[in-house]
Amino acid sequence: DTGVSQNPRHKITKRGQNVTFRCDPISEHNRLYWYRQTLGQGPEFLTYFQNEAQLEKSRLLSDRFSAERPKGSFSTLEIQRTEQGDSAMYLCATRRQRKTGNEQFFGPGTRLTVL
C-alpha cells in the first residue's frame, strides 16, 4: 500500500453516462498526476497538478474529460458522455515537492468498463 487511494476501484457504466473518479494522495505530496493505461501498454499521461493548479494537460484529454484538485488535496477526474474507447485503467500518482529523482507513488487505479 503506497498511501495513495482511489475510488471506486471498479466502475461499469453504459455508453453516454458520466463518471467521476477520486484520488486521495499522500498528504505531503503536492504533485498529482492522472494516467490512463490500456492492456499491453504503459501508463499514458493525462494531466498534472501542482497543489491546486492544473499545469499540464495531454492531447489525450478531450473536452469530455475534466480534472480538479480543490484545495490541493484530493483530485477528481470526470468523464462526460463516456464512449467504449474510454474503457481503461485510470491511475493516479503523487510525488513530493520538486526534487530531481523523486519517484511517483501510484494508487491502485480505477478500472472503467464502458458497455
Place this chain on the structure above:
Amino acid sequence: RKEVEQDPGPFNVPEGATVAFNCTYSNSASQSFFWYRQDCRKEPKLLMSVYSSGNEDGRFTAQLNRASQYISLLIRDSKLSDSATYLCVVNLEDFNKFYFGSGTKLNVKP
C-alpha cells in the same frame, strides 16, 4: 516515435536464470530514470531508480548510458515471484512529465 521503447517480450526463463531487459529513450534532456514493476491488473510499483554510475539492489542491477540513451535492468537468480511486467520510465523534470515504456513481460518458470 515513442519517447520510451522497450521489447515487449515475453521473456520466458527458468528459475535461477539471469535475464536482462533494455530500454531506449528519445529525449536527451531526460533527467531521471526508473524501473517500475507491474503485476497483472495491479498498479505500477517502483523497483529501483537508475543512477548514472549504475546501481545494484540485491539481485537487481540497473545501468544507464546517457550517450546512447539506453537503460538496462539485469535480474540474477530469477525467482518465480519475479514474474511481472517491467516498465522503463524517464522523467523530464523541467516539464514535470514521466514517460513510460510499454513494458517487458517476464515469466519465470519452475
